[in-house]
Structure formats: C-alpha cells, structure tokens
Amino acid sequence: MSGNNIFYAQSGGVTAVINASACGVIETARSYPELGKVYAGRNGIIGALREELIDTSLESVDAIAALRHTPSGAFGSCRYKLKGIEENRAEYERLIEVFRAHAIGYFFYNGGGDSQDTANKVSQFSKSMDYPITCIGIPKTVDNDLPITDNCPGFGSVAKYVAVSIREAGLDVASMCESSTKVFVLEVMGRHAGWIAGAAGLAAEQEGDAPHVIVFPEIPFDKSAFLAKVKSSVDKYGYCAIVVSEGAHYEDGTFLADQGTRDAFGHAQLGGVAPTLANMVKDELGYKYHWAVSDYLQRAARHIASGTDVEQAYAMGKAAVEFAVAGKNAVMPTIVRESSAPYKWRIGEANLGDVANVEKKMPRDFITEDGFGITASAREYFAPLILGEDYPPYHNGLPDYARLQKTLAAKKLPAWQEK
C-alpha cells in the first residue's frame, strides 16, 4: 500500500456536472475511515506536476455539498496531455514523486478518452517505480464519445440545454416568420460525433416542431440537399429551425467552419458554422435569418441540468471511491442501461485500456435516411438522459454556486521545471 491519500483531477473541457462527480468522490471518501485526504489538482494534472494540491479536507461540508449543483471545474481543469512514457519519462517520474511525497495511493482522473489513457499509463508506470498507484477513471465528456459506458456524465445536461434552447428559439421564429426571420441556425458542440446535435432533435415531438433540420458530422455536408430541405420546411411550416454540429464537414473532410487554430492536442478549434450556414441560406434562398452559437453556455448550463445526468455524475464519483476501496485498479465505472422506458440503469465497470482513445460515433441508424433528422432508435436512446430537472439554489435571482477556499497543501519538493 503506497499511502491512503487520494489525488483527484479534472481534465479537459468541463461540464455542468463534473463537480457533481467531484462531490461524489469527496463525500464518499470522507465516509471511509481507511481513506486519507482528498487532494484535488489545481488546474488538473498540472497541479500534480507543480505540486499544487488543493486540500479538500479544509472545505466545509456545505461547500463540498454545493459542488453537486455547481458547473465547470471547481478545482480547475486543463488541456494538457501527458506524452507517451518513452517520450517524456520525466513527467511520469514527477507525478510519482509528488504522489509519494504526499502519501497518495489513489489517482482518480475525471475526464475523457485521453485522460483514461493517461490514468492507465500512470497505473502501469507506478508499479515500475515501486510505488503502485490505484488509478480509477471517472467518465466525463459532453461529447458522449466514450466507448463501453452507455452515456457519459455531462452529456445529458448539454443535451437538455440544446433541446430546450431549440424548442424555445423555434417558437420565437414561428411567431415572427410571417414578416421577419424565417430561418434560425443554432450551432452546438460535437467535433466528430453528432450526439449533441442529435439530442436537440428530441424537441421535435409533433409534426412541424423545431428543429426541422439537423446537420451532423457523421453525414458529409451536401449543400443542395440541405438547401432543398430548408426550403421545404419554410414552404410547409413557414420557417425552418436548424441545429448544426460544429464538426459538420464536406465530403473531403473540410469543416464548414475551420478557424485554422489548433489546441494542445492538435485538434482543430472550430466555431462559426452557424453564420456560415445562415449566409448560405440567405445567398441561395433569400430568407431572412438569425443564428446563435451557444459555445460554453451549453456545457456550463447547470441551471437547466438534467436530473438524470446529475445523479449519474455523482454516482460515478462515488463508485470510483468504492472501486478503489474494493481493491480494483485501472478501471472506470460505467453506466449500463437496463431499459429505456421506464429508464433503468446500473453501474458497470470497464478496463481503462479498453476505454482509452476510442471515439464512439453515433450509430448510422440514429440518423434518418435523408441525413437531417433522428430516428425512433435515437429518441429511445436520448430520451431518458434529459429526464428530470435538478435546479440549483438561487440567491439574489442568480444561481448560488460553490465558492471554495482552495487552500494548497504545503509543498515538499523542489519546483517542477516546465518545458
């Protein structure tokens, strides 16, 4: 046993419910006397390298409980991917050195595929350093693209946000279309998978409801088919509400809106496909348009979080601690769907090696044959994930989100020499 303290870190793009997982970890860890302190990395894994460990034992019970209803990463997250062990052995050695210095025997990494890969490597490497660390992944991604788990915490809330938003904006356009805006375009996240865009389709419950057109990254963009669909919607309903995934692209792979910039992982930074599509509609069909890009608003929208999502995010954090206490290692709790209606799910388990760096795309049979809508199978899958409202408390008319002390543990090691 290497030590009974825990290191918890948030990784990658944050969500409306990642702190609910943190809440699950910390509250559950506090209930096990055999576990020590939970240290949270300040700004994720960077906090471990820099030995910036937030001592969560100094946070009040109320502050930790408030994490359940607080969006974003309360301890800070980062876009920082550890390289392969061969390429940068020093980083892994530093991690183990910091863990050893603070009697940390458990590493809970709350992130997507890249993070589960890192957690898996740390688990393996720690044995070779003769300081074995129990590494448990906690799933998190608004993109819903992790394999094995039925869905990812974070997704249900962004799904609810986009479905609510396109329903509301759709009603707005419907009421104005006779003499004003006829086409509305909402751009949503989803770089390579159309899960978020697809979930927006839940808003269309009856013939004529928004959204009328969904543009998926799974289907190469066909301009003339798109314009024909928009025109047909305007002819039939008087207006057209469109949801487009940021990852929408042409047959040759070119994104409709590639800003040309790249993030730390080398991924293209996208944005601006909504105005691109809106202008296309204006130029070719002449309709007056409006467009919205919700960007971070969608993944931070704790005010309209899915109750199911909050519950599952908390449960994943709790399960991670229970897995660790049970002696499991290099695994991640998963969500296993037992039935869709009524919705029943339980906690399962996946090996980190099986989760790492596998991107789950939406099944083709979730998308209608014409490529612009969702099927009954998709509805069955998405519907339970947005169920339930879990409103945060309000103060002065605004959500009363957690404010933490974030006191750092005293450093014991020389400063980390960043490259």
Next chain:
Amino acid sequence: MSGNNIFYAQSGGVTAVINASACGVIETARSYPELGKVYAGRNGIIGALREELIDTSLESVDAIAALRHTPSGAFGSCRYKLKGIEENRAEYERLIEVFRAHAIGYFFYNGGGDSQDTANKVSQFSKSMDYPITCIGIPKTVDNDLPITDNCPGFGSVAKYVAVSIREAGLDVASMCESSTKVFVLEVMGRHAGWIAGAAGLAAEQEGDAPHVIVFPEIPFDKSAFLAKVKSSVDKYGYCAIVVSEGAHYEDGTFLADQGTRDAFGHAQLGGVAPTLANMVKDELGYKYHWAVSDYLQRAARHIASGTDVEQAYAMGKAAVEFAVAGKNAVMPTIVRESSAPYKWRIGEANLGDVANVEKKMPRDFITEDGFGITASAREYFAPLILGEDYPPYHNGLPDYARLQKTLAAKKLPAWQEK
C-alpha cells in the same frame, strides 16, 4: 359604444413573457360579463388587416393558463409598422372596417414604442371614422427602452438569462484558463441601449467574478482602452469574461458588426460583434478565445424567466383590460417602482402619446467611469428585476409549452389587397 369584443395583437420581437400578458388579457376579459370575445391577431396587426382573427374563446381554460409559462408570441407577431395616416389612410380604414365587422370596440396592442404610436393613431383615427375604438397599449420589449414605465415586461427575463449565462460561462473559463481559453465573449441584444448588457453585470458579485468587461452602446468603443482592460483582467484573474452589446459602435457611429442588412423599420440588422471582438483580442493580445452569440435564445428563454417579470407581464395584461372597462383610452399601464429593497412596485398609467417613439437610454451614472462596468445605482435598479424563478412545467424532460388551436373567426369582408 362600438362593440364589446376585443382585438389583441402582439407586435415586434417577441419575449419570454409576452404570452403572460396575453394570458392576463384573456383571463381577465373572461371574468367581465360585459366584455365579449377576445380575438387575437394572427401574426399581429397583419391579422387585423387580413381579417385573420384567432377566436380565443375556443381555447380551453388550461390552454390559456399555459400561455403564462410559454415564450414567444403564441398568436404570431410581426415586424410591420403602419405608416402615418396621411401616407396610408387605406390601412387605417381597413382596420376600422374589420373592427366594425366583428363588433370590436377594444384594441390592446402589446409591443414597444412603434406599437404604442400605432395604437395612439388608431384611437384618434377611429373617432374620425365614427367608430371609436378604445386603444390600450401593453408594454413589451426586451430592450427596456420604453419611457415612463420603470421597466418593460420581457426585460427582466432576458436580464436574468444573460446574468446566469455569463456567470456559468465565466466559471467555465475560470476553470480552463491556466492552459486553454483565457478570453470569452458573450454577445447580447441591445441595439441602441445597453440595458441587457448592463444587467449581465449583476453576475459579478465579488471581486474577480465574471463579467470583467462590458461593452455598452452608450460608450463609443475605444479599442486601446478595451484591450488594456482585457489584459489587466487576464493578468489579475487569469481570464477575462466579456459581455458586449450588439449595438457597440465606434465614435463615428459605425457598429462593430454591421451586417449591412436592414429590417422593415429601416433598423440595421446586427450580429457578429462577439467574433469581431474575440479576433481583436487574439490579434492584439494573443489570448486563446471562445465566443457565444445567444441571439433569440436570450429572449425566448422562458425556462429561466424572472419571476418578477412573469408577474409584471401578467399584471400589465390584466391592467389593460381593467383600464378599458374603467373607460380609459389611449393609455398604457406602467410599472411604478416604489422601493428597490425590498422591491415594491405598483401599476401606473401613461398616455400613449407620451410613450410613442421615445427611446429611453441607460443613465450615464449606471456605467462606471471607465465605461466597462456597472455602478451601484445600476445594481440597485437591475437587482429586483431578475428576482424569483418561475419554472414552466416539464414533460419528457422538456418544457411543456402551450399548443393552441388558433381557430380563425369566419371572414365577413373581401380580402385585403396587400401592396
């Protein structure tokens, strides 16, 4: 007395609570036996010209009650401004002809300054036609730019939406800024007045809270002062959350983002100032950025409506009917603030002639001296308007908004010849 039926019409850009005013009108009118049917214009005043009158007496009690929690204009709105009587006497004659044919003695016009002007003209013109119509305005505009009334129904909810949104997105950026996005720009509505942008400032309750910079249309844009403010925020807090009004412009009046298109009123159709500012920050300061344009989402966001706003919108509709029954004419109910803390308000009254075509700007003393924030006076004014949550009911995880029959009354006149 010209007839005891009522014509109600929604006008201009819709809001999260304009239907709450409709609900107030219809429910209250149903309680007065001396009043006849409430006809709602299909797509606003256009519905009167075309003799497309939705017979609300055919809608169930439940459907009318659901209007209180339904955003957008349930009967349809329009951007259609009646010209002056001299320029287009035929339109006014047609209105009176339709009103006469359907025994309509009351005209309730739910809109902004342009609409109050129209209601006032109809009131005057109807006397000259020997068919006097009682015309009552019902205030509505997300822009909060009507004079006399302390605030406008519709504004409190968009204010709450933008304050909640920038708080949430601000937390997101705060958690990512160490290694990723440092600057976030949220574009909000407000063509000539910065009320909406200003209200977003409520989210900043403690030192360092988002938003850190607000760009108002009242203050000519000074690029170097803006960039210095952004840099100072990033230096101090690690990130900078910016709210910019769509109407932000340079000293010479050029909008930061003028798309070059014009609406029916000749107003510039704006959009895209957020990416403009974000790119400016990237080019000059090199920070990684994200931006969002909430567009219609902000004014349709009934899911996070202000309880105060819903209550006032309903009260304005109710007061309009009571004014009419009391024999008043060419007036508009207003909101009179009696105290800010605790918030107390009552219903007042304004002459339509005093409301029409006057645009109320934000007082200069609501904006901090540097031009990028709000003062204590502004906070005192804004704070009560976002108080209270008035959640709609949900079904299948989505807001359960009203679905009306919208049955048209049988036409009695020849078709209107539109120009």
